[in-house]
Amino acid sequence: MLYRFTHALAEAYGFVAFGCFVLLFLIAFAFTVLYPIVPLILIMLAPFAVVLAVGGSRLLRIIEHSIARRRLQTSRCPNCGGRCEAARRMDSDADDEAPVEALACAGCGRAFAASGRLLQTPPQSSSSAAH
Numbered sequence: 001m002l003y004r005f006t007h008a009l010a011e012a013y014g015f016v017a018f019g020c021f022v023l024l025f026l027i028a029f030a031f032t033v034l035y036p037i038v039p040l041i042l043i044m045l046a047p048f049a050v051v052l053a054v055g056g057s058r059l060l061r062i063i064e065h066s067i068a069r070r071r072l073q074t075s076r077c078p079n080c081g082g083r084c085e086a087a088r089r090m091d092s093d094a095d096d097e098a099p100v101e102a103l104a105c106a107g108c109g110r111a112f113a114a115s116g117r118l119l120q121t122p123p124q125s126s127s128s129a130a131h
C-alpha cells in the first residue's frame with residue numbers, strides 16, 4: 001500500500017513539477033508589463049526551484065526503493081504482497097544488453113532489482129535463444 005502510493009507519487013512528480021514551472025512562466029508573463037519586478041524575482045528563484053524539483057524527485061525515488069527493499073528482503077512483492085522468486089530480467093536503464101538478477105512476482109508480473117528499482121521490461125522469451 002505504502003509502496004504503491006510512493007511509486008505513483010514518484011511517477012507523477014515530474015509532471016507536477018513541469019506543470020508548476022509552466023504556471024510560474026504564465027505568472028511571470030502576465031506580470032511583465034504590469035509589475036516587472038515579479039518576473040525578475042521569479043527568474044532569480046528559478047535555479048532554486050530546479051534544485052527543489054530534481055531533489056524532490058530523487059528523494060521520492062530513494063523512499064520508494066527503500067520501502068521496496070524492505071519488502072523484498074522477506075521475498076514479498078512490494079506491489080501486491082505475493083511471493084517473489086529469483087529471476088533474470090533485462091534492465092531497460094542499463095547500458096549493456098545483459099540480463100540482471102531480479103526478484104520477479106508471479107502475481108502481478110513485476111520484477112524488482114536488488115536496489116528496489118522496478119524493472120519495466122517483460123521477461124526474456126526462451127524461443128529467441130535457439131541459436
Ligand SMILES: [Zn+2]
Binds near residue numbers: 080106107110
Ligand atoms: Zn506482485
